[in-house]
Amino acid sequence: MPVFSTLAELRGDPILGLSAQFREDSRGEKIDLGVGVYRSEGGETPIMEAVREATALLTEQEATKAYLPPSGTPHFQSAVARLVLGSENSVLASGRVTTLQSVGGSGALHVGARLIATSAPDAVVWIGNPTWANHAHLLGSAGVRLKEYPYYDSTTHSLDFDGLCKALATASAGDVVLLHGCCHNPSGADLSLSQWHTLTELVSNRKLVPFIDIAYLGLGMGIDEDAAGLRHMAENVPEMLIAVSFSKNFGLYRERAGALIAVTEKPSTAKVVASHLGSIARGVYSMPPAHGCALVETILHSNELTSLWQRELGDMRERINGLRSSLAASLGTATNKRDFTYLEDRLGMFCYLGLPVDAVTRLRKEHAIYMVDSSRINVAGINQHNLPRLVEALVAVL
Ligand code: LMR
Numbered sequence: 001m002p003v004f005s006t007l008a009e010l011r012g013d014p015i016l017g018l019s020a021q022f023r024e025d026s027r028g029e030k031i032d033l034g035v036g037v038y039r040s041e042g043g044e045t046p047i048m049e050a051v052r053e054a055t056a057l058l059t060e061q062e063a064t065k066a067y068l069p070p071s072g073t074p075h076f077q078s079a080v081a082r083l084v085l086g087s088e089n090s091v092l093a094s095g096r097v098t099t100l101q102s103v104g105g106s107g108a109l110h111v112g113a114r115l116i117a118t119s120a121p122d123a124v125v126w127i128g129n130p131t132w133a134n135h136a137h138l139l140g141s142a143g144v145r146l147k148e149y150p151y152y153d154s155t156t157h158s159l160d161f162d163g164l165c166k167a168l169a170t171a172s173a174g175d176v177v178l179l180h181g182c183c184h185n186p187s188g189a190d191l192s193l194s195q196w197h198t199l200t201e202l203v204s205n206r207k208l209v210p211f212i213d214i215a216y217l218g219l220g221m222g223i224d225e226d227a228a229g230l231r232h233m234a235e236n237v238p239e240m241l242i243a244v245s246f247s248k249n250f251g252l253y254r255e256r257a258g259a260l261i262a263v264t265e266k267p268s269t270a271k272v273v274a275s276h277l278g279s280i281a282r283g284v285y286s287m288p289p290a291h292g293c294a295l296v297e298t299i300l301h302s303n304e305l306t307s308l309w310q311r312e313l314g315d316m317r318e319r320i321n322g323l324r325s326s327l328a329a330s331l332g333t334a335t336n337k338r339d340f341t342y343l344e345d346r347l348g349m350f351c352y353l354g355l356p357v358d359a360v361t362r363l364r365k366e367h368a369i370y371m372v373d374s375s376r377i378n379v380a381g382i383n384q385h386n387l388p389r390l391v392e393a394l395v396a397v398l
Contacts, residue, residue, distance in 0.1 A: 013133075013134075014133045014372060014373065015034060015035050015036075015133055015134070015372060016035065018034040018035065018370055018371075018372060019032070019034055019035045021364075021370065022034060022370045025368055025370075027368040029368060029386075029389065030368035030369070030370070031367075031368065031369045031370065031381065031382075031386045031389070031390060032370050032378075032381050033369065033370060033371040033377040033378050033379075033381040033382070033390075034370045034371055034372060034378060034381075035378065036185065036248065036349050036350060036378050037248075037253060037378070037380070038248060038251060038316055038320075038349070038380045039378075039380045039381050039383070040319075041319070041383045041384065042383075043383065045251065045253070046251065047251060048250065048251045048309065048312045049308060049312060050250075050299050050305050050306075050308040050309035050312060051250060051251060051252065051295055051299070051309075053305060053308070054295045054298040054299050054302075054305055055295060057298055058291075058294055058295065058298060062294070065290075067286075067287050068101070068287050068288060068290050069278070069287065070100075070278040070279070070281040070282045070286065070287045070288070071099075071100045071101060071274060071277060071278045071281065072099075072100060072101020072102075072259075072287075072288050072293060073101065073290075073293070073294075073297065075297050075301065076101050076259070076293045076294070076296065076297040077098075077099035077100075077101065077259070078099075079296070079297055079300035079301060080099055080244060080259045080261070080296070080300070081097055081099050081261055082300075083217075083223070083300060084214065084217065084227060084230070084242060084244055084259075084261060085097070085227075085230075085231055085234055085261070086224065086227065086231050089231055089234060089235060090235055091234045091235055091263055094267065095267035095270065096263055096264050096265070096266065096267055096269075096270050097261060097262070097263055097264075097270060098261075098262050098264070098270040098271070098273050098274040098277065099259055099260065099261045099262075100259060100260040100262075100274075100277040100278070100281060101258075101259055101288045101293050102243075102258040102259055102260050102281070102288060103256045103258065103285060103288055103289065104245055104246075104247060104256040104257065104258040105213065105214075105215045105243050105244060105245025105246075105247065105258040106134065106138055106245075106256075106258070107256065107258055107260075107284075107285075107288070108243035108244060108245070108258045108259060108260035109135070109138045109139060109213060109243045110138045110139070110141070110142050110284070111142075111260055111277060111280050111281055111284070112211060112241045112243055112260050112262075113125065113138065113139040113142030113143075113144050114142040114143070114280045114284075115241070115262070115273070115276055115277060115280060116142075116144050116176055116209075116211075116241075117142050117143040117144050118276060118280070119276070120174050120176075120209075121143075122174070123144065123145075123172075123174050123175050123176055123209075124144075124145050124146070124147045124171065124172070124175045124176070125139055125144045125145065125146050125147075125175070125176040125177075125178060125211070126146075126147050126148070126149050126167070126168065126171060126175060126176065126177045126178065126208075127139070127146055127147075127148055127149075127178045128148070128149055128150075128151035128152075128164070128178070128179075128180070128184075129148040129149065129150055129151055129152075130151060130152055130186055130187065130374065131151070131178070131180070131185070131186075132180075132185045132186065132213070132215075133186075133372070135178065135213070139178070144176075148167075149163070149164050149167035149168055149177075150163035150164060150167060151163075151164055151184075151187070151189075152184075152187040152189055152352075154352065154354065157342040157352070157354055158189060158342070159187070159189040159190075159191070159195075161191070161195055161198075164199075165198070165199075165202060168199075168202055168203070168206065168208065169202070169206070171206060171208055173206065173207035173208070174207065174208075174209070175208050175209070176208065176209045176210075176211050176241075177203060177208050177209070177210050177211065178211045178212075178213060179191070179199070179210060179211070179212050179213070179230075180212070180213055180214070180215075181212045181213065181214030181215075181216075181217065181226065181227065181229065181230045181242070182214060182216055182217060182219075182220040182221075182226035182227070182229070182347065182348065183215075183216030183219050183220045183226070183347050183348020183349060183350070184347075184348070184350070185215065185216070185348070185349070185350050185376075186350050186352065186372065186374060186376035187346070187350070187351065187352055187376075188346030188347055188348050188349075188350045188351035188352070189346060190220065190347045190348075191229055193228055193229055193232070195229075196228070196229030196230075196232055196233060197232060199233070200232060200233045200236050200237065203233070203237060204236065204237055209237075209239050209240065209241070210230075210233055210237060210240045210241070211240070211241040211242075211243070212230045212233070212240070212241070212242045212243070213243045214226075214227070214230060214242060214243070214244055214245070215243075215244075215245035215247065215248060216245075216248055216249065216348045216349060217244070217249055218249045218310075218313045218314075218317065219248060219249060219313070219316065219317050219320065219347075219348050219349060220317070220347035220348050221317075221347065222314075222317070223310070223313075230242060234263050237263070238263075238264075238265040239262075239263060239264055239265055240262075240263040241260065241261070241262055241263075242260070242261040242262075242263075243258065243259075243260055244258055244259040244260070244261065245257075245258045246258060246292065246293075246296050248349065249313055250292075250295065250296055250299070250309070252292045252295065252296070255289070255291055255292025255293075255295070256289055256292060257289075257292030257293045257295070257296055258293075259293075260277065262274075262277065316380075319380070320348070320349060320379050320380050323379050323380070323382045323383075323387075324343055324344065324346060324351065324379045325344055326382075326387060327340075327343060327379070327382060327387065327390075327391070328340045328341060328343040328344045330387060330388075330391045331343075331391055331394060331395075334391050334392075334394075334395045335394075335395055335398060338398065342354075349378050349379055349380055350376050350377065350378060350379065351376070351377060351379060352374060352375050352376055352377075353371070353375040353377055353394070354375060355375035355394075355397070355398075356375075357373050357374075357375075359375070359397040359398065360372075360373050360374075360375050361373075362397045363393055363394070363397055366393075366396075366397075367389075367393035367396070367397075369390060369393055
C-alpha cells in the first residue's frame with residue numbers, strides 16, 4: 001500500500017490558514033487583522049530603509065556564498081547578544097553566554113527545545129495559556145513535555161499574574177518556563193518590571209529555567225524598556241535561553257533571521273552548550289541561511305545604520321500605539337455600553353478585542369474582516385481609511 005495514503009489531511013494553521021482565506025476573498029473592502037506582519041498606512045509591509053542600505057552594502061562587499069558554520073558568524077552572534085542583553089550586562093562580561101544564528105525565532109525555539117530534550121529529558125516546559133499558537137507545535141515537536149500556566153484572564157481583560165505564580169509554584173526543579181520578553185502574543189498584556197523581578201525570584205527559588213521568546217523587541221515601549229525584564233533575569237539566574245526573532249523589528253520576515261542565546265552557569269558550560277547547539281542545528285538543517293542575519297549584522301555594526309533602524313522602528317511603534325488608542329477611543333464612542341479602555345495599555349502588535357467566536361465569524365463572513373478566532377487582532381492592519389468601517393462592523397456584531 002502506498003505509504004502516504006495512510007495520512008489524513010490536516011486542518012489549516014490557525015494563523016496562516018486565515019491569511020490563505022483572506023487572499024482568496026474577492027471582496028474589495030476586506031480588512032486583514034490576522035497574521036502578525038507590520039503594515040504601513042497604505043497597507044504595505046515595507047522594506048525598512050536601513051535594510052535597503054544594508055542590502056546595497058552587502059551586494060557590494062559580499063565575497064562568497066560558501067556555507068556558514070552551523071552556529072553562524074561570530075560578528076552576528078556578538079551584535080545580537082549586545083542588542084538583546086544590553087552591552088553593559090554583567091552576564092556578557094562573565095563569558096557565560098553563547099549565541100546561535102538561527103532560522104528565524106521559530107528555529108531558535110525549536111533548537112532550544114531540542115537542547116532541553118537532550119540535557120533534561122524529564123523537564124516539563126511550561127507555556128502560557130494563552131500563548132502564540134505555534135509555540136506548542138515548535139516545542140512539542142522537539143520532544144519536550146508541555147504544561148500550561150494561566151496567563152490572561154479574558155473575563156477581566158487582564159494578566160493573571162497570581163495564577164501564573166501559583167502554577168509555577170507547583171513546577172519541579174529543572175522545569176523550563178517559556179515567557180514572552182515583551183509585546184505578548186496574543187494578548188498584548190505584558191509583565192511589568194516589578195513582576196519580572198518577582199518572577200526572577202520565583203524561578204531562582206524553584207530552580208526553574210526561563211526560556212524567553214522575544215520576537216517584538218522595540219515594538220512595545222522601546223528597545224531598552226522592552227528588554228529590561230529579561231536583562232534583569234539574565235543577570236540573576238544561573239541558566240536561561242532566549243529566542244530572538246528579527247522578522248518584525250527589522251521587517252525581515254521571509255529571510256528567516258533569528259538567534260538563540262544561552263546563558264549558562266559557568267563559562268566552560270557555555271562552550272559545551274555551543275557544541276550541542278551547533279550539533280542540533282547540523283542535525284535539523286545543517287547551517288543557517290546567511291542573508292537576513294547578515295543584514296542585521298551590517299546594521300548593528302554601523303552607528304549610522306543603527307540610528308536609522310532605531311528611528312524607523314520608533315515610527316512603527318508609535319504608529320501601532322496611536323492606532324490602538326484610536327481604536328479604543330472610537331469603540332468607546334460608538335458603543336456607550338462597552339468598555340474598551342483595557343486596549344489602551346496593551347503593547348506590541350496584538351491585543352484581544354474580547355469578542356466571542358461567533359462574532360469573529362460574522363465579521364469574517366458578513367464584513368470581510370479577518371482576525372484569529374480568539375479575537376486577537378494585528379493592530380498594524382488598521383489604518384485611518386479602514387478604521388471607521390472596522391468600528392461600524394464591530395458595533396454591528398456586538
Ligand atoms: C503571528 O503570530 O501572527 C506571527 O508570529 C506570524 C506567525 O508565524 O504566526
